[in-house]
Amino acid sequence: MFDPAFHHPLFPSLTRRHWLRTVAAATAAAAGASRAQAPQDKRKVTIAVGGKTALFCLPLTIAEQLKYFSDEGLDVELLDHAGGSLAQQSMLQGRADVAVGGLEHPILLRQRGYSCRAFAFLGRAPQVVFGVSPRVQPDVKALAQLKGHRVGVSAPDSLTHWFAQMVVARHGLSPNDVEYVGVGTSTAAATAVREGRVDAICSIDPVISMLEFRGDIRVVADTRSLRGTHDVYGGPMPGACLYAPQAFVVRYSQTVQALANAILRALKWLQTAGPSDIVRAVPEAYMYGDRAIYLAALEKAREAMSPDGMVSEEAVVVAHRIVALYPPTGVTVRPQSPGATYTNDFVRRAKQRFQVSGIGAGVPPG
Numbered sequence: 001m002f003d004p005a006f007h008h009p010l011f012p013s014l015t016r017r018h019w020l021r022t023v024a025a026a027t028a029a030a031a032g033a034s035r036a037q038a039p040q041d042k043r044k045v046t047i048a049v050g051g052k053t054a055l056f057c058l059p060l061t062i063a064e065q066l067k068y069f070s071d072e073g074l075d076v077e078l079l080d081h082a083g084g085s086l087a088q089q090s091m092l093q094g095r096a097d098v099a100v101g102g103l104e105h106p107i108l109l110r111q112r113g114y115s116c117r118a119f120a121f122l123g124r125a126p127q128v129v130f131g132v133s134p135r136v137q138p139d140v141k142a143l144a145q146l147k148g149h150r151v152g153v154s155a156p157d158s159l160t161h162w163f164a165q166m167v168v169a170r171h172g173l174s175p176n177d178v179e180y181v182g183v184g185t186s187t188a189a190a191t192a193v194r195e196g197r198v199d200a201i202c203s204i205d206p207v208i209s210m211l212e213f214r215g216d217i218r219v220v221a222d223t224r225s226l227r228g229t230h231d232v233y234g235g236p237m238p239g240a241c242l243y244a245p246q247a248f249v250v251r252y253s254q255t256v257q258a259l260a261n262a263i264l265r266a267l268k269w270l271q272t273a274g275p276s277d278i279v280r281a282v283p284e285a286y287m288y289g290d291r292a293i294y295l296a297a298l299e300k301a302r303e304a305m306s307p308d309g310m311v312s313e314e315a316v317v318v319a320h321r322i323v324a325l326y327p328p329t330g331v332t333v334r335p336q337s338p339g340a341t342y343t344n345d346f347v348r349r350a351k352q353r354f355q356v357s358g359i360g361a362g363v364p365p366g
Contacts, residue, residue: 042255045069046077047242048096050084050158051185053286055205055301056127056240057100062266065281071265072258082184083155097248098259102126102159103238103311103319106341108328115246118342119256120263121311123239125229125304128163129208131217136199143171143220152183152198157328164202166326167221187288193217206288209297224301233322236315239304241342249343260346261353264309268356271307308356309347316342 049057060078063069069076081087084101091099092114099105106116136149146168153161161180168178181198183189189207192198193216201208201217205224211217222228229237242259249256273281275295287294316338350356 040252040254041073042097042252043073044075044077045098045255045259046079046096048079048081048087048090048099050081050087050101050154051204052078052080053288054185054207055297056123056304058282058298059122059263059266059270059305060100061283061286062269062281063262065283066266066269068262068265069259072262074255074258074262076259081155082182083153083158083160085155085157085159085161091244097252098242098244100240100242103241103243103316103342104159104162104323106241106243107320107323110337110341111323111327115340116243117246117249117340118238118241118243118311119249119346120242120260120309121238121306121347122241122263122267122309123304124236124306124311124315125226125239126159126163126223126237127204127239127301127304128160128202128221128223129204129212129219130164130167130200130202130221131208131211131219132200133193133196133198133216134218135196143168144173146171146200147173147177149199150179150181150197152189152192152201152203153180154185154189154203155182156180160202160204162326162328163221163223164200165328166322167202169326190216205297205301206290206294209293209300210288210290213293213296224304226303229304233318235318236312237318237322238311238315239306241311243342253346257346257349260309261350264347264350264354264356267306267309268354270302270305308351310344310351311342313338 049060051057052060064076064078079090079096081090084105087096087099087101088105088109090096100122103118106118109116132143132146151164153164155161164180165175181192183192183198183201185204185207187207189201189203190210193201193211201211212219221232223232223237242263244256278295278298279291320338
């Protein structure tokens with residue numbers, strides 16, 4: 001029945017009851033749409049790592065061991081893999097939400113049609129090293145002598161594999177001139193060199209330092225320092241990062257922010273941590289039975305760790321340029337879009353919260 005006491009100028013035929021019902025329905029619909037568009041939380045997060053005992057993953061280890069993830073309300077599970085390519089595959093197949101690896105991974109994924117974005121950087125140098133067994137090649141300058149030999153990498157299509165291909169290409173070898181063998185990033189990699197199953201290796205610390213300190217390899221290319229990184233790449237090059245599909249970053253931005261917060265706290269802790277602090281925080285198994293070598297390797301790689309979780313635009317440009325120069329076999333080089341592969345937004349907010357200063361990937365000391 002028409003209510004003469006209520007007249008809406010746009011809908012004069014509506015009763016007050018009908019009008020209130022209409023308003024309530026519209027309000028509920030708007031609220032539902034707002035909830036659908038608002039960032040969502042995902043408290044259980046799985047992170048795929050290509051060698052979680054490696055030094056380039058130390059900030060991740062600290063965030064886990066010192067409960068920084070828990071402090072952010074996250075239940076984080078680390079899935080360990082033999083190499084970054086396997087961690088990447090785990091993420092793409094939905095077994096992990098986030099992956100850890102070099103910025104090369106998001107760049108190359110974009111070439112393959114996947115949209116992924118790095119959002120927190122563990123290092124400002126790759127910390128990857130190429131070494132050759134002295135029994136095969138006493139003169140490391142003549143790397144062309146590796147033709148026909150076997151090179152150990154963490155896993156096929158991993159960052160170490162790509163780095164090794166780049167190094168041998170610069171010495172005049174084609175991708176088919178050497179055989180690449182997946183040996184992981186643990187002590188099994190060192191054993192492969194010592195037993196002669198590979199004649200050279202491209203790997204990361206602490207495995208590389210174990211081989212180097214005992215004279216098992218001669219280093220050819222070393223990116224554990226800012227100077228060494230500049231020598232190899234001709235400019236700053238980012239280190240390991242946390243990256244995820246763009247859809248995950250957008251949908252679960254609160255979760256991504258929480259991850260960035262925890263990583264930044266770990267990086268801040270590492271800035272002042274001494275050897276005794278490291279020994280108490282890092283599981284003994286990660287040191288492979290030689291605490292002295294682990295701590296020595298850490299001191300050598302300290303400047304390679306990011307002070308603030310950010311990456312400079314210059315370093316991103318260098319990464320895209322190098323990938324374009326040395327694309328893996330079967331990857332089509334498409335127009336570059338550096339801004340589509342990373343963001344500093346989450347770490348920038350974390351820096352404001354925890355009052356951290358830093359320069360990200362920068363220039364080597366003069």
